[in-house]
Amino acid sequence: MKSCRAREEGAAVGRRGVTGIASRGVNITQVARAAGVGTGTVSRVLNDSANVRPTTRARVLEVIERLDYHPSRLASGLSRGSPRTVAIVVPFMTRPSVVERLAGAISVLDEHGYDTVVLNVETAEQRDRHLKSLTARHRADGVVVLSIPIPATFLAAFRKARIPVVLVDTEAPGLPRTIADDARGGRLATEHLIALGHRRIGFVGDLGFEGIGNHSTRQRFSGYRAALQAARIPYDGALVRQGSHSAATSSLLAEELLGLADPPTAIFAISDTQAIGVLAAADRMGVEVPGDLSVVGYDDVEAAALLGLTTVRQPLKESGARGAERLCLLLRHERVRPLREELPLEIVARTSSAPPAAGAGTVRAAGGGSAGRQNAFGTSGDHERRVRGEHRQLLSEQPELHRLAAER
Amino acid sequence: MKSCRAREEGAAVGRRGVTGIASRGVNITQVARAAGVGTGTVSRVLNDSANVRPTTRARVLEVIERLDYHPSRLASGLSRGSPRTVAIVVPFMTRPSVVERLAGAISVLDEHGYDTVVLNVETAEQRDRHLKSLTARHRADGVVVLSIPIPATFLAAFRKARIPVVLVDTEAPGLPRTIADDARGGRLATEHLIALGHRRIGFVGDLGFEGIGNHSTRQRFSGYRAALQAARIPYDGALVRQGSHSAATSSLLAEELLGLADPPTAIFAISDTQAIGVLAAADRMGVEVPGDLSVVGYDDVEAAALLGLTTVRQPLKESGARGAERLCLLLRHERVRPLREELPLEIVARTSSAPPAAGAGTVRAAGGGSAGRQNAFGTSGDHERRVRGEHRQLLSEQPELHRLAAER
DNA sequence: TTCCAGGGCGGAACCGGTTCCATGAAGTCG
DNA sequence: CGACTTCATGGAACCGGTTCCGCCCTGGAA
Numbered sequence: 105m106k107s108c109r110a111r112e113e114g115a116a117v118g119r120r121g122v123t124g125i126a127s128r129g130v131n132i133t134q135v136a137r138a139a140g141v142g143t144g145t146v147s148r149v150l151n152d153s154a155n156v157r158p159t160t161r162a163r164v165l166e167v168i169e170r171l172d173y174h175p176s177r178l179a180s181g182l183s184r185g186s187p188r189t190v191a192i193v194v195p196f197m198t199r200p201s202v203v204e205r206l207a208g209a210i211s212v213l214d215e216h217g218y219d220t221v222v223l224n225v226e227t228a229e230q231r232d233r234h235l236k237s238l239t240a241r242h243r244a245d246g247v248v249v250l251s252i253p254i255p256a257t258f259l260a261a262f263r264k265a266r267i268p269v270v271l272v273d274t275e276a277p278g279l280p281r282t283i284a285d286d287a288r289g290g291r292l293a294t295e296h297l298i299a300l301g302h303r304r305i306g307f308v309g310d311l312g313f314e315g316i317g318n319h320s321t322r323q324r325f326s327g328y329r330a331a332l333q334a335a336r337i338p339y340d341g342a343l344v345r346q347g348s349h350s351a352a353t354s355s356l357l358a359e360e361l362l363g364l365a366d367p368p369t370a371i372f373a374i375s376d377t378q379a380i381g382v383l384a385a386a387d388r389m390g391v392e393v394p395g396d397l398s399v400v401g402y403d404d405v406e407a408a409a410l411l412g413l414t415t416v417r418q419p420l421k422e423s424g425a426r427g428a429e430r431l432c433l434l435l436r437h438e439r440v441r442p443l444r445e446e447l448p449l450e451i452v453a454r455t456s457s458a459p460p461a462a463g464a465g466t467v468r469a470a471g472g473g474s475a476g477r478q479n480a481f482g483t484s485g486d487h488e489r490r491v492r493g494e495h496r497q498l499l500s501e502q503p504e505l506h507r508l509a510a511e512r
Numbered sequence: 513m514k515s516c517r518a519r520e521e522g523a524a525v526g527r528r529g530v531t532g533i534a535s536r537g538v539n540i541t542q543v544a545r546a547a548g549v550g551t552g553t554v555s556r557v558l559n560d561s562a563n564v565r566p567t568t569r570a571r572v573l574e575v576i577e578r579l580d581y582h583p584s585r586l587a588s589g590l591s592r593g594s595p596r597t598v599a600i601v602v603p604f605m606t607r608p609s610v611v612e613r614l615a616g617a618i619s620v621l622d623e624h625g626y627d628t629v630v631l632n633v634e635t636a637e638q639r640d641r642h643l644k645s646l647t648a649r650h651r652a653d654g655v656v657v658l659s660i661p662i663p664a665t666f667l668a669a670f671r672k673a674r675i676p677v678v679l680v681d682t683e684a685p686g687l688p689r690t691i692a693d694d695a696r697g698g699r700l701a702t703e704h705l706i707a708l709g710h711r712r713i714g715f716v717g718d719l720g721f722e723g724i725g726n727h728s729t730r731q732r733f734s735g736y737r738a739a740l741q742a743a744r745i746p747y748d749g750a751l752v753r754q755g756s757h758s759a760a761t762s763s764l765l766a767e768e769l770l771g772l773a774d775p776p777t778a779i780f781a782i783s784d785t786q787a788i789g790v791l792a793a794a795d796r797m798g799v800e801v802p803g804d805l806s807v808v809g810y811d812d813v814e815a816a817a818l819l820g821l822t823t824v825r826q827p828l829k830e831s832g833a834r835g836a837e838r839l840c841l842l843l844r845h846e847r848v849r850p851l852r853e854e855l856p857l858e859i860v861a862r863t864s865s866a867p868p869a870a871g872a873g874t875v876r877a878a879g880g881g882s883a884g885r886q887n888a889f890g891t892s893g894d895h896e897r898r899v900r901g902e903h904r905q906l907l908s909e910q911p912e913l914h915r916l917a918a919e920r
Numbered sequence: 921t922t923c924c925a926g927g928g929c930g931g932a933a934c935c936g937g938t939t940c941c942a943t944g945a946a947g948t949c950g
Numbered sequence: 951c952g953a954c955t956t957c958a959t960g961g962a963a964c965c966g967g968t969t970c971c972g973c974c975c976t977g978g979a980a
Contacts (some may be wrong), residue, residue, distance in 0.1 A: 129649060131936055142960035147938055155958060174648035178590040179936035182965050187586055189629075197618075203611045210605075210632050219629045221597075224618050240582035241537060242966085351818045384818045407815070410759045410792050539966055550930035555968055563928055587966035590935050649936085 130173045139167040150175055181242065189219040190431060191244040193234055195252045195316055197224045199349070200377065200405045201420055205250050205272060208424030216432045218245070225252060228316050232258075239265040246431045249274060250424065251318045268434040272427035274318045280440045282426045284418045284447045286320040290327020290372070292451045293400045293416050297370040298335045301459045302398060305332070306361045306368035308378050310349035321346070324374050324402065343368050354381030355388075362389055362397070369460040370398035376405045379413055383456065394458035404452055412455035419447050538581045547575040558583055589650065597627040598839060599652040601642055603660045603724055605632045607757070608813045609783065609828055613658050613680060616832030624840045626653070633660060636724050640666075647673040654839045657682060658832065659726045676842040680835035682726045688848045690834045692826040692855045694728040698735020698780070700859045701808045701824050705778040706743045709867045710806060713740070714769045714776035716786055718757035729754070732782045732810065751776050762789030763796075770797055770805070777868040778806035784813045787821055791864065802866035812860055820863035827855050 132150075136143045141164060148156045149164040156164075167173075181187040190213050194206055210220045221244065223234040235258040238247055246268040253274050262269050271281035297305050307328050309321045325344075332339055342364065345357035354373060358381060361368055373379035379401030383393060391397050401408055404417035426447070430440050544551045549572060556564050557572040564572075575581075589595040598621050602614055618628045629652065631642040643666040646655055654676040661682050670677050679689035705713050715736050717729040733752075740747050750772065753765035762781060766789060769776055781787035787809030791801060799805050809816060812825035834855070838848050 129936090132938095133936080136960090143937080144939075144961065145959060148959090151938085155956095157958060160958080174651075176590070176650040176936050177648060178586050178595055178650040179965090180938070182584070182586040182590050182967090183936080183938040185938095185965070198608075198611050198615050200606070200608070203606050207606050207632060210630060214632070221627045222618060222630050224615060224622070240585060242584040242586040243582075351815060355818055380815060381818060407759060407788060410763060410789060537966090540968095541966080544930090551967080552931065552969075553929060556929085559968085563926095565928065568928080584966055587935090588968070590937090591966080591968040593935070593968095 130171045132173075132175065135164070135167055135171060135173050138171060139164045185242075186245050187219075187242050188217065189221055189244050190246050190248060190428075191221045191223055191234075191238055192248045192250060193223045193225060193231070193238075193252060194250040195225045195231075196349075197222065201375065201403045202251060204405075204420035205424035205427075208421035209248050209250070209272070209428040210424075212425045212428035212432070216428075218432075225316060231316050236261070238262070239267060241265075246270070246435050248272060248424075248427050248431055250427070251320075252316060253318055268431060270427050270431045270434065270440075272423050273320070275444075278443070280430045280434065280443050280445070282423050282430065282445045282447060284423070284449050286323035287327040287330065289402060289416045289418065289449045290324035291331045292327070292449060293324075293372045293402065294328045294331035295335075296414065296451045296453065297372065297398055297400060297457065298331060298337065300370075300398065300457060302368075302370040303337050303460075304340070304343065304366065304368045304370070305337075306343040306358075306371040307345070308354050308357050308361070308371055308373040308382060309344075309346045310354075310374060310378065311346055321374050328372060349375065349378065351377050351381035351384065354378035355385040356381075358382040358385035359389065362386065362391055369396070370400070370457070372400045374402055376401035376403045376408045376413060376415055379415065379456075380407065380411065383411060383413070393456050395461060398457035398460070400451075400457055408452075409454070414454045414457040415452050417450050417452045423447055538579045540581075540583065543572070543575055543579060543581050546579060547572045593650075594653050595627075595650050596625065597629055597652050598654050598656060598836075599629045599631055599642075599646055600656045600658060601631045601633060601639070601646075601660060602658040603633045603639075604757075605630065608785065609811045610659060612813075612828035613832035613835075616829035616834075617656050617658070617680070617836040618832075620833045620836035620840070624836075626840075633724060639724050644669070646670070647675060649673075654678070654843050656680060656832075656835050656839055658835070659728075660724060661726055676839060678835050678839045678842065678848075680831050681728070683852075686851070688835075688838045688842065688851050688853070690831050690838065690853045690855060692831070692857050694731035695735040695738065697810060697824045697826065697857045698732035698782075699739045700735070700857060701732075701780045701810065702736045702739035703743075704822070704859050704861065705780065705806055705808060705865065706739060706745065708778075708806065708865060710776075710778040711745050712748070712751065712774065712776045712778070713745075714751040714766075714779040715753070716762050716765050716769070716779055716781040716790060717752075717754045718762075718782060718786065719754055729782050736780060757783065757786065759785050759789035759792065762786035763793040764789075766790040766793035767797065770794065770799055777804070778808070778865070780808045782810050784809040784811045784816045784821060784823055787823065787864075788815065788819065791819065791821070801864050803869060806865035806868070808859075808865055816860075817862070822862045822865040823860050825858050825860045831855055 132143050132146050136146045139146065141160060145156060145160060146164055146168075149161050149168075177188070181189075192206060192209055194202055197203055197206060206222065210222075213220045223238075225231040225234060231252065232255075235254065238244055239258075239261045244267065247262070247270075249269060249271050251273040254269075254271075254276060259269075259276055259279070269279055271279050271283075273283055275281050275283060294305060305328075307325060309325060312319065312321050329339055343361060345360060347353035347357050354377070358371060358373075361371060362385060371379075371382050373382050379399055382399050385391075386393050386397050386399070393399055399413065401413050401415040402418075403420065404415045405420075407413075408415045426445065430445070433440050540551050540554050544554045547554065549568060553564060553568060554572055554576075557569050557576075585596070589597075600614060600617055602610055605611055605614060614630065618630075621628045631646075633639040633642060639660065640663075643662065646652055647666075647669045652675065655670070655678075657677060657679050659681040662677075662679075662684060667677075667684055667687070677687055679687050679691075681691055683689050683691060702713060713736075715733060717733060720727065720729050737747055751769060753769060755761035755765050762785070766779060766781075769779060770793060779787075779790050781790050787807055790807050793799075794801050794805050794807070801807055807821065809821050809823040810826075811828065812823045813828075815821075816823045834853065838853070841848050
């Protein structure tokens with residue numbers, strides 16, 4: 105008892121006495137005392153729970169106002185057992201498509217009264233560190249994972265720690281996920297070009313978030329291939345390029361494609377960012393769009409409309425919002441149906457795509473000097489792999505990516 | 513005592529018994545018991561504090577590992593009096609320049625072990641709600657405010673609640689702030705064009721974040737005017753346009769400018785996003801860049817380099833990082849000097865700017881039909897205000913903005 | 921051998937809410 | 951008019967760490 109008293113005085117002097125005012129930290133006890141009620145009643149008022157007489161409630165509210173009392177988030181979180189916080193794990197948050205999703209999610213979580221902690225991930229090490237930290241008790245009520253696959257270890261850890269997880273733009277069995285069908289998107293883009301009459305269609309992709317990101321590139325590529333196959337257009341690996349996800353890089357890749365002896369008449373880029381790079385390359389090389397080259401992007405970011413870029417639109421902001429909503433359902437222990445939710449895709453035709461110029465594409469490709477090349481880099485699977493290392497990842501299990509991940 | 517016991521049993525059945533396992537929520541007491549030590553010792557091990565015998569430490573660590581114990585963030589935060597969390601208030605987080613700053617800040621805070629809560633603001637009401645919530649106890653250890661001015665009421669509230677605040681890209685007296693001199697940036701851009709020989713220089717701005725954002729537009733505009741004045745070029749209000757901060761809008765504004773009887777030979781846009789809109793407009797109208805029109809943007813986002821856009825570069829990511837670092841200093845009670853920190857600006861000349869075509873610009877502007885205009889919309893303050901409502905905001909107290917804010 | 925300093929450590933008090941139980945008062949029913 | 955709800959309320963226990971006090975033990979000085 106004595107020590108207790110001594111300590112209280114010490115605290116008063118050491119922590120609060122510095123300012124000479126004891127006003128630092130009004131707490132619920134002080135409010136209760138000032139209002140002449142018990143702490144329980146104050147708590148009931150704070151939480152709008154029933155069974156508080158209106159006059160009492162008014163009196164307490166008045167005191168709260170007068171003392172400028174703000175309840176401690178930590179304390180209420182601790183006793184309630186929930187921090188009222190959601191964590192969002194997201195790779196490369198500065199990318200336009202990613203930040204749109206992120207903003208959509210934050211906005212919904214905010215409406216539901218959750219704080220949002222953003223965990224930005226740019227390396228596998230960072231990803232693991234953040235995922236690991238999330239299984240700690242009272243770290244977050246739930247987790248939204250955007251555009252990044254989660255290693256199975258962590259999935260298990262989340263399950264064990266009973267932390268609700270929802271996925272957006274990435275998949276894992278058993279978890280609620282909101283996705284768009286990237287393979288279908290790739291097919292839509294390619295089919296659009298085929299319908300316009302193109303037969304030599306290039307592909308510009310990224311490296312799959314440099315070892316940590318999702319598989320959208322691979323899937324969009326498979327859609328590209330499926331569309332070609334359906335149209336009986338032989339696949340030409342020489343028309344496929346990959347590089348880091350930046351307009352600058354894709355611009356160089358497009359230059360390579362356009363510099364081929366038998367260049368493509370159309371290019372499908374895996375994102376609008378990269379499509380813009382393609383447009384820039386065409387501009388630099390004096391290749392007319394859409395006269396000499398059609399370009400299709402992906403995402404329909406704001407700049408796409410402005411540049412007249414034909415693109416595959418996916419609801420970015422909405423995907424984040426949906427993920428957040430579904431997490432909120434989960435947190436209220438409501439059913440989340442369907443577990444796997446697919447958002448619509450649509451091709452938005454603008455001025456960057458048009459039928460190929462007469463004599464270009466199939467016709468030109470069929471004869472003339474380019475024929476030799478076409479033979480050399482023909483359509484048989486055997487040959488595909490020989491053509492430039494950059495696109496081998498798409499065809500095999502992406503060894504480069506695995507290597508990158510392992511190095512980290 | 514009896515009730516206590518009864519309750520404990522109830523809890524065991526009700527909360528943990530559901531799963532049949534009591535493993536939900538290993539806490540420090542259980543760890544202490546399992547390791548045969550006191551809770552204090554476990555805490556000392558967790559916090560790497562001295563005075564723990566190596567053998568004891570090892571034993572505790574082993575138990576922690578075995579029980580898969582993760583300390584509760586809420587509990588440690590509560591007893592320590594700090595949530596180890598920083599809040600970032602940011603307007604329109606999806607804008608490229610903003611998200612760069614945000615990412616820079618998050619990255620630094622992460623390194624320092626702070627969680628980052630992102631509060632995205634798109635309306636004045638949202639801003640006020642978020643700012644108000646931040647003065648609550650244990651909400652955040654500190655606040656970084658990006659690109660948005662804080663009303664004085666909230667500044668006072670933060671001071672009273674003793675919550676450290678640092679500003680980035682916005683100013684307030686007495687607070688640590690990291691900024692770039694927007695007026696100087698506007699001057700740099702304009703001087704660059706003047707040095708190339710331009711004399712009819714248009715200005716395309718936004719509406720200052722629609723009522724909640726910072727004053728950068730106004731300051732860049734003042735830099736623009738200062739540069740004109742220094743070069744003794746009469747200010748022509750007809751060459752100034754403002755609209756919402758989007759490439760689509762700026763594109764329309766640029767069309768208006770280019771459609772003038774005496775169009776500008778150069779346009780300074782207050783962001784790269786808006787400059788891209790200008791480029792698109794020029795493209796649509798068949799105006800050659802830089803032959804017929806020079807364009808200068810601001811920020812130097814990634815797309816700028818690709819498009820060959822001349823721009824004013826400011827260190828975006830770094831500004832956020834600096835702000836975060838300074839907040840961390842503050843949180844460690846170290847001195848933050850200087851309070852007002854200015855980051856460097858530089859003009860990056862690319863291919864979107866060049867000397868005006870012979871006969872254009874100064875020559876044409878000096879005589880001919882435009883003379884009358886020039887007189888009508890001359891440099892006297894009296895006349896400026898008459899020219900189109902859109903740019904009046906820049907000169908007066910921005911009544912439109914206030915109205916917008918009030919409506920929300 | 922005695923005394924003292926100080927390291928190692930257990931555990932109570934505490935951070936500030938929430939929740940449940942007990943209590944008393946007011947209201948209802950027979 | 952008494953027994954039985956029902957409602958409003960005070961307050962203790964609790965959430966799970968941190969910290970400080972004080973005890974014990976060891977080693978060095980006297």
